Amino acid sequence: MLLKSKTSVLLLLPLFWSISCKQKEIHEQPLADEINLGSSSEIVIDDEEFEIVEVIGPLEQSLIDAGLVDVEDVIPGILVDLKYSTEDNFFGQDVYGELIRCYLQPVVADMLKNAYEKLKEDHPELTFLVYDGVRPLSVQQILWDSLDKPDSVKPLYVADPKVGGLHNFGVAVDLTLAFAETGEPLDMGTHYDYFGYPAYPDREAEMLREGIITKEQISNREILRKVMKHGGFTGIGSEWWHFNAYSLKDASARFELVK
Structure with a gap:
């Protein structure tokens, strides 16, 4: 074995x-x-076989159907950070959901392009960083209802949706300046949606004397105001970031409220 x-x-x-x-x-x-x-x-x-298809949500589709245009299609090189598509805003809530692109009336987008070209001519290192454009009435109603203040005071912070504001017509834009290479915003003295005198263009001289804002911050704001004026926009006294293409009367005559 x-x-x-x-x-x-x-x-x-x-x-x-x-x-x-x-x-x-x-x-x-x-x-x-x-x-x-x-x-x-x-x-x-x-x-x-690997084509990426962008899905357009109902809100964005309604803006397209209303005849508005994506500012990034009109102005290559512009930056967009819709603050109302985040919680980084005065109301602390995302009211735009899937919408991340900024839309305006076509003529207003062309005006913004003219302002952008002036900016690049004077300051090639800079670009626009857009925070908000058209704001449909459905969103305006959410903001109105969310604001914890008496109705008599609310118009100081947000337009009454029963009347409508220039954002609701797609003829107002909120924006700042940023470095084109990095996307870093310039120092304007306050953040977006800051409600107080330091953000008021009308109070800049007073805020400078009190040491609340600096000459450099005012200078940055003046660059923004200059190029936006070149494009045909006008600012307002209480928000350095807000610019209108039309008066409310003219906007009402030319455009429909975006619902």
Whole structure:
């Protein structure tokens, strides 16, 4: 029995050796795919199979249907950060949801383009950073209802949706200046949606005397005001970031409220 067992082992050894050698040959042999990757035989992938399709939500589609335009389509190089599509705003809530692009009336977008071209002519290192454009009445109603103040005081902070404001016509824009390479905003003395005298263009001289804002911050605001005026916009006394393309009377005569 013992001799038989040893003989069996001796007979199996060549077989194991043969299998081991072939496994080694298999592992050491380069894979066909690895060989072909560096050769002229390349794998071609049809780009159409990987086309990215942007989904447009109901709110954005309603803006398109109303005839408004995406400012980034009109002004390549402009930056957009819709603050009402985040919680970084006076109301602390996202009311735009999936909407991340800024829309304006076509004529207003063209006016903004003229202002942008003036900015690039005077300060090539800068660009616009847009915080808000058209604001549909449905969103305006949410803001109105969310504001925890008496109705008599609310118009100081947000337009009454029963009347409508210039944002609701798509003819007002909120924006600042930023460095084109980094997207970093210039220091304007206050953040967007700051409600207080330091944000008031009408109070800049007073705020400067009191040391609340600086000459550099005022100078940055003046750059913004100058180029926006060149585009045909007018500012307001209480928000350095807000500019109107039309008066409320003219906007009402030319455009429909965006609902």
